[in-house]
Amino acid sequence: MSVVDIHTHMYPPSYISLLQSRYDGAGSAVPYIRTFEDAPDDPRLIILPDEDAKGGRGRPVGPEYWSVEQKIAFMDTHNIETSVVSLANPWLDFLSGFESPTWAAKINDDFEAICASHSPRLFFFGVLPLSGPPLTIIAEIKRLQTLKYARGVVIGTTGLGRGLDDPEMGKIWEALEETNTFVFLHPHYGLPSSVYGSRASEYGHVLPLALGFPMETTIAVARMWISCVWDRYPGLQILLAHAGGAIPSLAGRLQSCLEHDGHLRGNGKEEGPKRTIQEVLKQNIYLDAVVYGEVGISAAVGLVGKDRVMFGTDHPFFPPLGADEKEWLSVRTNYDAIQEAFTDEQDQDAKGVLGGNAIKVLRLQVD
Amino acid sequence: MSVVDIHTHMYPPSYISLLQSRYDGAGSAVPYIRTFEDAPDDPRLIILPDEDAKGGRGRPVGPEYWSVEQKIAFMDTHNIETSVVSLANPWLDFLSGFESPTWAAKINDDFEAICASHSPRLFFFGVLPLSGPPLTIIAEIKRLQTLKYARGVVIGTTGLGRGLDDPEMGKIWEALEETNTFVFLHPHYGLPSSVYGSRASEYGHVLPLALGFPMETTIAVARMWISCVWDRYPGLQILLAHAGGAIPSLAGRLQSCLEHDGHLRGNGKEEGPKRTIQEVLKQNIYLDAVVYGEVGISAAVGLVGKDRVMFGTDHPFFPPLGADEKEWLSVRTNYDAIQEAFTDEQDQDAKGVLGGNAIKVLRLQVD
Numbered sequence: 001m002s003v004v005d006i007h008t009h010m011y012p013p014s015y016i017s018l019l020q021s022r023y024d025g026a027g028s029a030v031p032y033i034r035t036f037e038d039a040p041d042d043p044r045l046i047i048l049p050d051e052d053a054k055g056g057r058g059r060p061v062g063p064e065y066w067s068v069e070q071k072i073a074f075m076d077t078h079n080i081e082t083s084v085v086s087l088a089n090p091w092l093d094f095l096s097g098f099e100s101p102t103w104a105a106k107i108n109d110d111f112e113a114i115c116a117s118h119s120p121r122l123f124f125f126g127v128l129p130l131s132g133p134p135l136t137i138i139a140e141i142k143r144l145q146t147l148k149y150a151r152g153v154v155i156g157t158t159g160l161g162r163g164l165d166d167p168e169m170g171k172i173w174e175a176l177e178e179t180n181t182f183v184f185l186h187p188h189y190g191l192p193s194s195v196y197g198s199r200a201s202e203y204g205h206v207l208p209l210a211l212g213f214p215m216e217t218t219i220a221v222a223r224m225w226i227s228c229v230w231d232r233y234p235g236l237q238i239l240l241a242h243a244g245g246a247i248p249s250l251a252g253r254l255q256s257c258l259e260h261d262g263h264l265r266g267n268g269k270e271e272g273p274k275r276t277i278q279e280v281l282k283q284n285i286y287l288d289a290v291v292y293g294e295v296g297i298s299a300a301v302g303l304v305g306k307d308r309v310m311f312g313t314d315h316p317f318f319p320p321l322g323a324d325e326k327e328w329l330s331v332r333t334n335y336d337a338i339q340e341a342f343t344d345e346q347d348q349d350a351k352g353v354l355g356g357n358a359i360k361v362l363r364l365q366v367d
Numbered sequence: 368m369s370v371v372d373i374h375t376h377m378y379p380p381s382y383i384s385l386l387q388s389r390y391d392g393a394g395s396a397v398p399y400i401r402t403f404e405d406a407p408d409d410p411r412l413i414i415l416p417d418e419d420a421k422g423g424r425g426r427p428v429g430p431e432y433w434s435v436e437q438k439i440a441f442m443d444t445h446n447i448e449t450s451v452v453s454l455a456n457p458w459l460d461f462l463s464g465f466e467s468p469t470w471a472a473k474i475n476d477d478f479e480a481i482c483a484s485h486s487p488r489l490f491f492f493g494v495l496p497l498s499g500p501p502l503t504i505i506a507e508i509k510r511l512q513t514l515k516y517a518r519g520v521v522i523g524t525t526g527l528g529r530g531l532d533d534p535e536m537g538k539i540w541e542a543l544e545e546t547n548t549f550v551f552l553h554p555h556y557g558l559p560s561s562v563y564g565s566r567a568s569e570y571g572h573v574l575p576l577a578l579g580f581p582m583e584t585t586i587a588v589a590r591m592w593i594s595c596v597w598d599r600y601p602g603l604q605i606l607l608a609h610a611g612g613a614i615p616s617l618a619g620r621l622q623s624c625l626e627h628d629g630h631l632r633g634n635g636k637e638e639g640p641k642r643t644i645q646e647v648l649k650q651n652i653y654l655d656a657v658v659y660g661e662v663g664i665s666a667a668v669g670l671v672g673k674d675r676v677m678f679g680t681d682h683p684f685f686p687p688l689g690a691d692e693k694e695w696l697s698v699r700t701n702y703d704a705i706q707e708a709f710t711d712e713q714d715q716d717a718k719g720v721l722g723g724n725a726i727k728v729l730r731l732q733v734d
Contacts, residue, residue, distance in 0.1 A: 162564065162565060163564040163565075165564060165566050166564075166566075191558060191559075191562060191582075192558075192559045192561060192562070194559060195558060195583075195586055196586065196590070197529065197530040197532060197533075197590060198529060198530075199530075199532050199533075199590075199594060202594075203590075203593045203630075203631070204628035204629070204630030205624070205628060205630070206593060206621070206624045206628050206631065206639075207589060207590070207593065209624045210589070210617060210621040210623075210624035211582075211585065211586055211589055211613075211617060211621070214613070214616070214617055214620065215578075215582050215585075215613065216562075218578060218582075218613070219562055219563065219578055222574060222577070222578055223563070223564060223566075223570075223574070226570045226573060226574065227566060227569075227570075242620065244616075245617070246581070246582065246585070246612065246613030246616045246617060247616070248615070248662055248663075249581070249610065249611075249612065249613045249614070249615045249616040249617075249658070249663055250577060250578060250581055250612070250613060250616075250663075251660060251662065251663070252658050252659030252660025252661075252662070252663045252700070252704065253609065253658060253659050253660075253663070254573070254577040254578070255659065255660075256577075256659040256685065256697060256700055257573045257576045257577035257685075258573050258577075259688075259696065260687075260688065260697060261572060261573050262688060263570075263571030263572070264570070264571045264573065265688055266688030266689070267688070272570070272573075278660070291616070291619050291620060292619030292620050292622065292623040293619025293620075293622075293645070294619075295615055295618065295619070295666050295669040295670050296615075296616055296617075296618070296619045296620070296666075298666070299615060299616060299662050299663075299665070299666040299669075302661070302662040302665060302666075303662050318623065318624075318627045319627075320627075321627065321629060321633030321634070322633065329623075329626065329627070330623060330627060333619070337619065
């Protein structure tokens with residue numbers, strides 16, 4: 001049985017250099033990589049604006065982020081045959097429009113070379129220069145079609161800067177739909193920190209990571225739906241990170257709130273999306289299985305169908321806290337959740353989630 | 368079979384008067400009830416700060432909010448035998464600490480009289496003067512024990528003003544636990560409006576109501592859990608509105624993020640809650656069934672167990688948009704969801720959700 005990991009990140013060496021070049025002492029804009037005086041050999045990645053505050057040092061960033069050998073070793077340890085790697089957040093959102101097209105092409109070429117070096121075990125979702133001129137974005141979408149190992153693109157929730165319901169995104173969605181480009185939507189910005197209250201710093205990064213990240217994805221996809229993106233681009237297919245966050249819980253309420261909103265409906269009005277969110281979920285959305293629990297997996301499958309859920313690991317994030325643990329708890333938890341979510345009779349469905357769905361949808365041609 | 372509605376709101380006449388008295392022209396602080404010049408007989412309830420902007424007029428507020436006859440008629444139409452009514456958001460959060468104890472007592476006495484007038488079909492969750500001195504809050508918790516139809520309290524997510532993880536809440540949790548007072552936690556504040564982007568006003572109230580409300584509840588309960596409220600008050604039992612929002616989707620991720628957080632765990636550290644969120648959910652949390660979909664109901668049942676999910680309607684909110692519709696679509700959607708979530712063999716479980724669980728847990732003594 002082939003296991004495919006569709007949610008696994010890599011920073012090509014060029015991206016690491018870019019992040020290192022951005023640290024310029026206190027007050028540097030995130031993201032960046034820096035070291036501290038008392039640990040000059042321990043580079044740390046600072047992604048969130050408040051991660052470099054007193055006592056906070058972001059996360060260690062070592063070869064697990066850039067080494068293809070470590071990626072393959074991680075895959076072997078966890079019985080993963082194929083990985084579709086993607087640049088992690090925040091991608092190139094932080095670059096100026098002048099810089100981003102060049103970097104996107106360079107990083108995508110790096111990914112292509114990395115995948116070719118370990119064919120057929122690696123494929124990738126490319127990165128787009130979303131801060132660049134729309135023509136450069138569309139050109140990169142088309143160029144990705146020519147790269148043998150590219151299987152789609154990874155994007156965040158801000159789009160061109162104003163979110164995924166921005167009308168200016170139309171020409172990007174159009175290009176993605178026309179080229180049948182698969183889109184992996186991943187969070188980065190979370191929620192405003194005020195929602196976690198004044199004690200948030202006592203809780204490590206638990207609340208922003210566990211709640212803010214997935215809620216950001218849910219809000220983004222709801223904004224796409226209610227602004228009728230899928231009415232205009234019905235072929236657009238999007239994979240949501242972390243099973244879409246809260247969408248399995250809240251899809252029913254979303255639809256009900258639309259149907260009860262006097263501004264959009266009633267008195268013969270039919271404003272808002274033509275298809276229900278449940279229909280769009282079953283026709284245009286894929287969910288990864290990165291939910292760490294049987295209830296979450298079952299809800300994801302119930303919502304989009306067994307053919308539209310795909311295993312992932314989120315590697316190299318959420319490593320074991322104990323240095324001697326070879327198997328990762330985070331991966332084991334997701335494997336166990338899938339096993340618990342399906343009965344013995346549903347073994348084929350479980351295999352679909354573990355790899356078959358991704359092989360088919362992303363044409364992975366695994367032996 | 369007895370159907371019990373545990374999520375249904377009423378504004379006693381005294382609360383309506385209070386809201387009317389708060390409108391004092393443009394710039395009045397929400398919540399308030401006002402009329403507009405072109406419709407002097409159409410009082411409108413403004414709850415959210417931006418609801419009274421150009422073109423927005425909040426929602427109509429008529430006898431469905433205060434009339435016990437209309438509540439009973441709604442119950443009869445929808446085959447509801449018993450309702451546990453509660454004051455709707457924002458309760459008394461907006462009052463000064465000087466005013467709130469008096470109003471809480473008056474409103475609770477009003478509820479007691481309303482329930483007595485239609486015994487045994489009505490019970491209520493009382494309101495607490497949370498902006499008042501802690502001694503007055505504790506006194507009202509104890510006084511509610513003496514009211515025949517009181518079955519707990521309804522609270523929002525701000526607690527004494529700083530959230531439910533505020534250490535000052537300890538003495539309130541202690542009083543609630545000691546008196547075995549059942550707590551209904553309901554959202555009001557939603558999320559900062561920036562998360563919905565610049566086009567939010569085009570979408571009516573869909574996004575704040577469908578996403579912000581339930582996400583607020585989820586964040587609140589996560590803050591309670593991670594601040595170890597249930598380690599200190601293991602007897603505290605809380606019912607979450609709207610099935611806890613996103614908690615069925617995100618419980619696994621919450622636990623996983625705690626276990627992978629280097630600030631709280633690892634190197635022998637065991638900071639944070641002693642029990643997993645999944646354990647707390649099964650031992651201390653009830654979820655209402657106000658989720659408008661089978662996937663949401665199944666996830667709720669999977670998370671807390673079939674004995675801890677309870678039917679609700681959210682009446683008088685989400686009325687039909689067509690004036691001639693006697694049966695409410697919002698109620699029908701929730702009934703259908705429960706029917707779909709259980710097989711014929713699980714009929715007893717469905718009956719538990721529809722009423723049996725509430726009768727047992729809240730001691731409703733329905734004939």
